[in-house]
Amino acid sequence: MRLMHVDASPKSLHSNSKMLSAYYVDLLKQQIPDLEIDYLDLSVDTPPHVSGDFAKATYTPATERTDEMKKVLEYSDKLCARVLMSDMLVFAMPMYNFSMPSSFKAFIDNLVRTNLTYNFLADGTTTGNLTRQKVIFITSRGADLRPGLSPWSHMDALTPALRSPFAFLGVETPHFVDAQPLQFSDQLAREEALKRAYGELDIVAKEWASQS
């Protein structure tokens, strides 16, 4: 059983999202003895942004790609292989300006690849290839954007921005554990937010472990 653990917070210490994802992965390690971990810190190994050369190479059929095009796609090819060979995907990140850190957007842009992570079908529709992976998004937010509980909830552009590309890749029912509010609130509200997030992670970890 292989798990890919991806962190996107640039903080090395005191990162809420890193702390929560490490807790989650530790829980799984305790419950799944043969778990192999593939760790990626996007603040250390940051995926390249889409360039003009990338845009051309990615839509050129694999058999027609020049050596230069193959080189441009090298990082993305390796990233797709790492994700495809994983059984579980743990993605953790802070909310930045109501959406995701740019490093995670670059991660997605390198991951959505024709004939690798999704395919075009004869009838013109597409099918995603990440159908067997279990996926959890662990997000940390300074404000409280919980639906129905916060005047800020309609500003949450992070959840749909994660849901859509991964649904396109075949991830139909990802888990979301959103720790909030962790910054723009009093101490008690922060502590309660973390407690809620840990409780939710305990439940999802049990579910994953029982199905593995």
Ligand SMILES: Cc1cc2nc3c(=O)[nH]c(=O)nc-3n(C[C@H](O)[C@H](O)[C@H](O)COP(=O)(O)O)c2cc1C
């Ligand atoms: C550049 C920047 C932008 C942020 N934008 C938001 C935001 O739009 N909404 C929000 O609720 N919190 C925002 N925050 C707060 C972080 O999401 C929050 O502190 C989070 O817990 C940080 O997670 P981390 O410790 O894992 O890095 C922002 C923080 C930074 C540094």
